[in-house]
Every structure is written in structure tokens, then in C-alpha cells.
Amino acid sequence: MPPQRFALPTEAPGLAARRIAADILDGVLHKHRTLDEQLDGPAAHPALKSLSDRDRALMRRLVATILRRLGTLGHVLSRLLDRGIPTDAPRAQSALLIGAAQILWMDVPDHAAVDLSVRLVQSDRRAAKYAGLVNAVLRRCAREGQPLIDEVKSKNLDVAPWLLARWSAHYGEATASDIATAIGQEPSLDITVKSDSEQWATRLHGETLPTGSVRTLLQGSVTMLPGFSEGQWWVQDAAAALPARLFGDLADKNIVDLCAAPGGKTAQLVHGKARVTAVDRSPARMARLRDNLARLSLDAKFAVADGAEWLGQNHGEGFDGILIDAPCTSTGTIRRHPDIGWLRQESDIAPLAAAQKRLLQRAVAALQPGGMLVYCTCSLEPEEGELAISEFLKSEAEMQRLPIGAEEVAGLSEIVTAEGDLRTLPCHFPHQDPRLGGLDGFYAARLVRRH
Template sequence: MVLNSDGKKKPFRKQPSNARPVPGPAKPGLQVRAAAAKILAAVVDRKLPLDGALDNEHGNPAYKALNESDRALVRAILNATLRHLPRIDAAISQLLESPLPEGARALHHVLAIGAAQILYLDVPDHAAVDLAVEQASHDPRSRRFAKLVNAILRRLGREKEEILAHVSAIPVMPEWFLQRLERAYGRERAHSISESQLEPAAIDLTVKADAEGWAKRLNGFALPTGGVRLAAFEGGIPSLEGFSDGAWWVQDAAASIPAQLFGDLAGKRVADLCAAPGGKTAQLVLAGGDVTAVEQSENRIKRLRSNLERLGLRAKTISSDLTKYQPEELFDAILLDAPCSSTGTTRRHPDVLWTKGPEDIVKLAALQERLLRHAVAFLKPGGTIVFSNCSLDPIEGEDVVARVLADTPSMERVAIDAKRWPGLEAAISPLGEFRTTPDMLEAPSGFAGGLDGFYAVVMRRVA
């Protein structure tokens, strides 16, 4: 049966806004759902990043007003909603005789977070339904649709398995981005990458030394990148052995690759451009480099310095707009991990594909090319530059490098040897560039698989 605003099979009829009595005091849990709906609206409608809204100091006021356990529930609801949003929208739409009224975005968000709890989270159906109805009743924009919310979500609960099976073939990425992936990787691989977004992101560590030993101490396993992957655990990262001693830091396996492509840096002047939060800077220091870390944001520089201090490592730090930065001396090695669309990180940042669009990818690719051309001028003859980013789109990786190499005779590509990366041979392209995708890297039972999507290339200045 198809339902409308009265929970019955008949067309929508506009009702006066005072048709329902003003609700009483808010039920327990309502503030959590209200915060989730407000933040979902900020992400999907206003294209604001999720991390900013969930910042404990400067985030959304409705979120900051909650205690820590309620904040955790907000995060869980939003992550589930954003990861499955196309399927959630399809599930709701199939129960409506006609689309929601124009301008009913607030109602859409109430339904979406309610559906996410019923379909994808371990929240009792009755709680999800009752609080969604209460939420609609408290909002003058949605009050007249409270019966619709009740009917739709109750039916989702009753027919959960059937509905999940019906929507399971719908890709969880927006159509515009899925089409880009199909052009770059082929249809089968693109859909594999899309599905991998639903896998929980792993917690990976880069260790100063003895990965096998730390894997045993922390009940993890050693990665082919030389780091350690943890199993799920209770408690915070700072509570783990080795944190306070600075023996390791959190860094996705893919993000640890670019700095390793230099090899031994002993006695070399090294620049880490766009350096914060400092994980790659730490790797370059440990490789023996005399490192200068450049970052535009003073706040991000402070975070980088704090991270290096915990690790007991030193690097020169400079706050500067990279397009205006001019070093006093040329460098032997440069790492440019350039700003990008971050589409390779959707497992841990599911908002990315809802806050970015095709025009953002084009603009960021142009910025990356400008930064790379500028950075090449800092490099000594015979020096090496590694260009990397966490985008899945070749426009932000391979295409940028191809243009720079085509009209810069002083630069050449240095092919990465796949034999030196056992377990990740499939990530090395025919040209010898790194291209990881989230559906790569199998893991033992009990551990999350996959890694972030990353691109990296090694280039050398020959003159």
C-alpha cells in the first residue's frame, strides 16, 4: 500500500498549520535526532563539511549542547545516513504515492535519519519511529506530516528485509561521481569501489620501528606498507600502549606510502609542502631528512608542532601560502601532498561526495597543477619530488602529472618497482605510479579490509 500525509492511500491535502496541537516537552533522545537532522541539512543542502559540524569546540550548537554519549549517537546516525543515502531515499520514495512537497527538505531529513536507524543501525524501531514523529510534531514546517512520518517509518520496520533487498543494488555513491569512476576504472571496478564505502574504516598506525612487535603488543597485524592495523577496541587511542611514548601515530596505510617512496633521506634537505597534520613530516624525519614543513594555516601548523612534540621529532615549520613561498636554498627532496577533493577517504568521511561536485574537482586539479609547477622550481638538479593526493579521480592525479611532464623537459617520471611492494602490486600502474583504491588490501578475519584511495608519483629533476 502506498501512503500519503494521513498514512492512507489518497493524495496530499494541504492542512492548516494549526491543525495539530502544540507539542509538549521534548522526549528523551529528541535532541539527538534534532541535531542529526540539522547537521544532515547543513551537509546535503548547504555543502558544509561534516567534520566542522562535529567539532567539539566550534561545531554545530545543537551538537555541542549534547553529552559525549549522545554525540556518539549523532555521529553514528549521520555516518549511516550519508553512507546509505541513495538507498534510504529510494526506500522512502517507494512508499510514497507522490514526491514530498516542494521545500519539504526538513521533512526529508527527519525521514532519512529515522530510516537510517531502522534499516542500518541497532536502534529499536519503536524508538526511531516515536522520536521521528515527535520531531516532525515540534517543527511547524513538518507538523502536518507527522502521520506520514509515523506510517512510512513503521512500514519500513515491518518490511525491513524486503526493502533492504529491494534497494541493495542501488549504488551508494551519487550518480555524477559513479559515472566518473566508471570512465576511469570500468563499470565492475567502479561498483566495487562504491560498495567498499560501506566497510568500516580501519585504524592504522605508522610505527617508528618494529611493526611486527607492535602488532603483537596491540593485537593488530602488520601491513604491507610497514604499519600496523588494529582490530576494533574499546577506549580511546591515547589509552593504548606506546601513545604517550610517541612510538607510533595514527595514519591510514595509503597515506603512509608517499613518504616511503623517497627511501633513505640521510643528509638531505627535504620539504614537506601542505604538511599538516604531520604524519608524513614525521616519516620524512625518521628517514633521516633535514625537514622543512610548510603549511598555510597557522592553526594547522600548531597542530603539526604538537604532534611532532609528542613523537619526540623535530622539523623546521613555516606558515606560508605555498604559491608565495620561496625557500632560501633548493631542496634535495620534496613531498607535495596536494589539496584535493578527498574522494578516496569516503569510508571515514562519507560527507565528501555530498559536499563536493564536478566543478570542485576541476578547480582542485587546476590548483594542484599550479602548486606542482611552483614546487618543481624548489628542487635541486638530480632531486626527487613525490606528488600525491587522496582523490580517486585521475583528473586530480595522472592528468595533472601528464601535463606537467609534457612541457617540463627538466622533469622525468621515476617508475615505482612493484616488487618492492608485496601485497600491493596491483596498486602500481603500467607507468609505475601508485593508485590505491578503497577496495584493495584484504585483511585477516576480525580486521577491517581496504585502505584510502591515494595517488602518488615519483619525479626527478634531470637538469
């Protein structure tokens, strides 16, 4: 009698994606690791390579949805749990968040969301005892979750309280609430094209924004989209594409791009016919910048160095222009990087503002008389934008502001401040389809050296 053959047990479809999502959530919420480092590069989650493209996309959407709705999820789960979310088993917490997010906001059948979260808990030694609890709570979530959301202004719950307080104080409560709503939306894909934006908008099933960027809702790997491998465009938020344009005519000008990686602004400057030196302190990020420019058939000089130190070593060079895309809290990019809102603390602002001040001070001596300095940050915090430039101009008699005109930004006067600086907010660019609205929060100022 031939030996019996037993089929090996197979893992439930989608469980691997949810297990990796749970690991990455734990990395953000408990180990203070960014999404970027966990999703890409040498420190990325080792099991990511084993996922299919579909499961990888599911995992990313799961994590992003949870981080965008973390405050609301906390509210709902706290109402459904008599004793609060278990703190002795991170996997149980992750399973509850993953299950509830799918039930409330994703196109996943409730029974599948519950079943896979229970399996996720059962596969973890410390969390297995909570399998029954997870099952019961998520079943209640399917019945009672939406009414619990409706009873509160959930959009404000999904912003860290210290950030909401700061935005309310600086922009007003109504605008702060609009920002909270905007960053709760999954963002579209924005690209900067070399030419013929209307043609690329048609090919990519998108639309051309007033500023010239193309916006599309296409999903999946960008490397598979038309024009990517041919180097016809690059991914860049519409707001991030504005600062480099403030230089005006770039032809044959000697421009330094500080803190340049991943290279969207460098590509703009080179494409505008400038002679560009791209400076970034990270060898890995600089390697990515080189790869991006190579794909785009664009060329620049490269320097792996601290920006302030590099400027100190090159003072008196007489550059025509310097673009400082300064390191900052990045609170303007939470719609694209939802981990930022939970990883940053208010105490981060002061040391970053000090680094920004150092870059600004060092840039003065490296500019030629009449040379232009464009300073920008992807932060909504005034200490990293409006206040930083106000203080800098008070201390540097050599520099003066060259106000930005609304005509330079497609007539969009709402993104130009009374002082003549650029200030975009996530709630700008409203659209009847919320998925096609919004942009990153950016600040930019254009300054000129007098003598």
C-alpha cells in the first residue's frame, strides 16, 4: 500500500500582508521607526520581497489607513473594550487596528477582516490568549463602529493634539480643521513632466493642475506607468515643484541644491539648463538621486556632505543661486507620510530650526552679489518658515526679500503671503473629488544678496 500523502497546511490568503503590516505598525508606534526606512532600503522589512505586488499594495494601504485614522480608531476601540487595548501584547493591538480599519474604511468583507485578525493573534505566543477578545470586539465594530465615528469630529482626533493646537493658533481653528480633513485623505500621484503636460495627463488618465504638475489616481508601481522608463517625468508633489521655479530663467546659471535627495528639485534645475551641484549628507540618498537623474538623462555634480559644512568650505565661490530645502519636521507632508504626525514631537522643532538658521547664515557668503537664495521647508510650523526668515532678515543686512508675485504661481494668490512668500496648505487646491484635491504644506521665501 503506497504511503499516504498529506497536504501541508497553507497560510490563509492575505495573512502574510497583514503580518508584515502589524510588524511595520509596531515599528512606527513602539520603536519610533519611519515608514520609509521600513519599506525601502537596507533596513526594510525582510519579508517584503516575498509579497506579490497585490499583497504589497494591500499592506501599504493598511498601514497608511491606520496611521491616518489612528485617533478615530483609538476612540472606537476604547468604546468597544471594557478594559482598554491590551498593552502586554503588541500583536493584539495591531490585530485590532488592522481589523477595525478594514471594517470601517476598506473594501474588505467584515468576516474576512475579523477572521484574519484572529489568525494574526493566534500566530503570536504572547497575544494568542486574546483571540476571543479580538473576535468579539471586531464583530461589535462591524455593527457599532460607524455610529461611534459619527458621534465625534473624527478628523480632529486623527491629528496629534500638540499639532492641532499649534495649527489652530497659527492658522485659525477653521483652517486647522480643514488641514486635518485634507491629511486624512489618501493622496493622489503628482508628477513633474519634462514637456507637454496635457499629453501626459491624457496618457496617465489624470489632469493638469494650474501650476503645471500632472495629477492622477493611477495606483500600483510607478515604474510600470507610461513614460517612466523613458525618463519623461518624475514623481513630485505639486507643492514641492514650486520652489525651484522661483529662480526664474536658469539658463547657464551656477546653482547649488542643498539637501538635494531624492532629487526632484535637482531635476527641475538641471532641466531648466542650470549648472547644478547637488549636495546631500546621506550616501544612500545620494545614490538614489544619481539613479533618478540617470533615468531622466539629466546630469549634475554631486557632493556627499553636510550642507552647512559644504557651504563653509565653498564660501566666496559666488554662486548665482542656492536652493535650501532644509531638514525640518516635515509636518506639511503628513498626507503622504502619515507616520510623521505620530513620530514627531514639539521638542523636535527647536533643534531643526537651529540647523536651518545655520544653513541660511552659511549661504550668504557663498552667493555672488545679486545672487538668489530660495529657502523652503515642507513644514507647517512657523518657526521653520515665516519666523525663520523674519529673524534671518533682521540679522543679515546683506540679504533682502524678493517678493513672489501671484503671476509666478499660476495666479494662485491664496498661496502667496502678505510678505510675498509662498505658503501652501494641505487644504489648498480643493476638488469635487477629494482624492484629487490637496497638496503638501510648503513654505518658501526668495531672497537676494545686495552686495
